[in-house]
Amino acid sequence: MITIRKAKDRGHADHGWLNTWHTFSFASYYDPAHMGFRSLRVINDDRVAAGKGFGAHGHRDMEIISYVLEGNLAHKDSMGESRIIGPNTIQAMSAGTGIVHSEFNPSPKEPVHFLQIWIQPAEGDVKPSYHQMSFEPQEKRGKLRLLAAPHGDLAEGTGAAAIHQDARVWASELGAGESLTQPIAKGRFGYVQVARGNILLNGEKLGEGDSASVSAESSVTLAGDGSDGGEFILFDLA
């Protein structure tokens, strides 16, 4: 079963410096019908104005993944990491016992557009950790690029971030007419978030910002739709 959540039905807040869409309940947007899906708790589609950002704030017991679509994001945290990430980079943080971090758009001119994803960890109170890996754009072109996978379950050299949950996260960019199929094991679930452009999910049309949960399906077939195709994030969840 595929359940589509249209982009316009998401929570929305425009603070001027921050224009954000919430796939699931977050901050002042609260809808008990949309509290997450399986271990997936948050997908925020954020656009932050030049020079602006989120000041120091704390997180506990959460796997936090940031995926930049356009622009750059400066990150600084209590583990001593001070980084700037751009597109085609996976940044994942295990908040565990507690971290404090800030996220700013370091550009004096350009906005930054990024997805922030929170996955609830399977275990609490883990030691906080930070992972960041970059990849070539062609690694996600026409195929799935693994962004995050369970801690201890990573094949050497996949270049994915380790998270404390039985979940896998991929990014992919499909041109018009390009397609791929990913099996979903019995008893597992999928979630697709369109980052930009247009995608077909098992034949169902998804536009930019649309998402869909996938239950009791043996596979998902994703295809680039429209004139330019699109980019999406795929989750495989317990």
Add this chain to the structure above:
Amino acid sequence: MQDVNVVIVFYSRTGTTEKLALAAAVGAVQGKANIRLRRIPETAGEEEIARLPGWKESHDRMSWEYIAPREADAAWAEGLVVAIPEWMDLASPEVKNCLDALPGGKVAAALGRAGLDQALTAAGMTLVQPETGEDALDSARLAGVRVAETARAARQNQP
């Protein structure tokens, strides 16, 4: 267990006391608190700032990364951590304005300056007694943990 709200207020020139404040913030998060970090605004002029190596860089960066304490923070806070450099005069306008703006009756911890704990008590705070850590940063972290825990207990004891 519900999250409590802890505000960490600090004054820093070259970042040393900022590190204490960040350590306390991590401790408060470890103690399951929502946190806000607030920097006491700088009153020194540009020339003075330029005289101390590293001050200008830190000042520019911190001006970007932190906002000053706001009235809404006082209402939001259930616990407070105040961090002031050891050398700083408690009667300085920065410290005095900060203490004057603090609401009484909160659970609080003092970091850095000797005598700040008495000043906070005089301002109507209930000071926590944190354990001493391995070093100053660890002690600051433990102070954050203790403020969060004590603020939570205080909330639960309310009728």
